[in-house]
Amino acid sequence: MALRAVSALTWGLGGPGVGPLRSGTFLRCATQHRLEKMPSSIGFPEASRRPFSSHRILVDVDQSHGVATMKLKNPPVNSLSLELLTEFVISWEKLENDKSCRGVILTSNSPKIFSAGLDITDMYGKNAAHYAEFWKAVQEVWLKLYTSNMVVIAAINGSSPAGGCLMSLASDYRIMADNPKYTIGLNETLLGIVAPFWFKDNLVNTIGNRASEHALQRGLLFPPADALKIGLVDQIVPEDKVQSTALSVMSEWLKIPDHARQLTKTMMRKPTADRLLKQREADIQNFVSFISKDSIQKSLHMYLKFLKEREK
Numbered sequence: 001m002a003l004r005a006v007s008a009l010t011w012g013l014g015g016p017g018v019g020p021l022r023s024g025t026f027l028r029c030a031t032q033h034r035l036e037k038m039p040s041s042i043g044f045p046e047a048s049r050r051p052f053s054s055h056r057i058l059v060d061v062d063q064s065h066g067v068a069t070m071k072l073k074n075p076p077v078n079s080l081s082l083e084l085l086t087e088f089v090i091s092w093e094k095l096e097n098d099k100s101c102r103g104v105i106l107t108s109n110s111p112k113i114f115s116a117g118l119d120i121t122d123m124y125g126k127n128a129a130h131y132a133e134f135w136k137a138v139q140e141v142w143l144k145l146y147t148s149n150m151v152v153i154a155a156i157n158g159s160s161p162a163g164g165c166l167m168s169l170a171s172d173y174r175i176m177a178d179n180p181k182y183t184i185g186l187n188e189t190l191l192g193i194v195a196p197f198w199f200k201d202n203l204v205n206t207i208g209n210r211a212s213e214h215a216l217q218r219g220l221l222f223p224p225a226d227a228l229k230i231g232l233v234d235q236i237v238p239e240d241k242v243q244s245t246a247l248s249v250m251s252e253w254l255k256i257p258d259h260a261r262q263l264t265k266t267m268m269r270k271p272t273a274d275r276l277l278k279q280r281e282a283d284i285q286n287f288v289s290f291i292s293k294d295s296i297q298k299s300l301h302m303y304l305k306f307l308k309e310r311e312k
């Protein structure tokens with residue numbers, strides 16, 4: 001009972017839009033008290049777990065530690081379809097509105113693939129209204145992730161091209177499974193398409209201008225060790241340690257008082273998010289006209305054909 005009161009006060013102080021810190025020392029002690037009890041593996045005690053799910057998103061909230069694990073579940077390759085993106089936003093808002101949730105670990109339910117990126121079939125052979133709705137959903141997911149008040153850790157347990165890489169980039173910290181078969185990067189040019197300015201901004205903010213120029217123009221997909229070298233991921237760990245590492249990194253991040261971390265995150269990220277927010281509609285129109293071009297549709301058709309016919 002006593003612990004519950006302390007936790008509620010701590011989270012109340014740290015939640016979004018709350019007043020100034022009353023006692024930094026108390027907050028730190030209370031937070032640490034809770035975090036010391038955080039398990040180093042996924043085995044949350046049943047009583048404090050509150051799972052919820054939709055067709056393509058599985059969420060498990062560990063209420064006693066204020067950490068949710070969100071898993072993408074869209075077989076076979078976790079492509080980011082309009083349906084998945086829509087369900088993602090609904091689940092995300094639920095977590096944002098849950099004062100007890102301070103951090104989210106974003107991962108995949110499929111072995112070997114974090115996410116194959118945007119669902120190409122949502123960008124091919126559809127009408128302008130569909131493309132517009134799809135792109136708005138892509139923007140929304142990125143904005144939610146990039147500007148979240150919660151600590152977001154990407155536990156990248158498989159390949160993560162293009163849109164999958166973007167979701168990782170929008171997180172606060174990236175941990176990738178150290179398997180050379182997996183790759184991560186913004187490979188849009190290989191499909192004959194172009195990463196929009198806000199994908200590019202997020203990449204530049206993460207790995208710098210020169211490395212981004214190189215990576216983006218060539219559509220490079222990096223194996224984990226190379227991704228670590230250029231700072232595209234923060235840590236690589238054996239495959240079976242991705243989730244436990246994410247939990248222990250999360251416990252470190254959650255030692256920082258929420259309001260101070262959140263204000264700092266906003267200071268760092270707001271200009272980039274605002275750049276999209278200021279021209280959101282124009283960005284949608286730009287996408288629709290770009291993706292509707294015959295030449296681009298032809299490129300996507302060829303790429304889908306290549307994916308289906310290539311040797312495995």
Ligand SMILES: CC/C=C\C/C=C\C/C=C\CCC/C=C/C(=O)SCCNC(=O)CCNC(=O)[C@H](O)C(C)(C)COP(=O)(O)OP(=O)(O)OC[C@H]1O[C@@H](n2cnc3c(N)ncnc32)[C@H](O)[C@@H]1OP(=O)(O)O
Nearest residue numbers: 079116117118119120121161162163193194287290307308
């Ligand atoms: C000045 C600026 C001007 C203009 C800019 C304006 C606007 C911007 C315009 C566009 C921006 C778009 C940004 C796009 C972002 C993206 O994310 S595009 C998607 C890129 N993704 C990829 O390239 C990954 C492709 N997939 C793979 O490499 C592999 O599938 C995999 C490594 C992920 C997994 O490999 P395997 O396990 O071997 O699985 P398969 O390859 O057999 O795949 C199974 C099945 O799934 C289908 N599939 C794979 N990826 C996708 C996908 N992204 N979308 C839809 N479907 C996909 C694949 O074809 C197989 O289908 P079947 O053969 O089973 O039918």
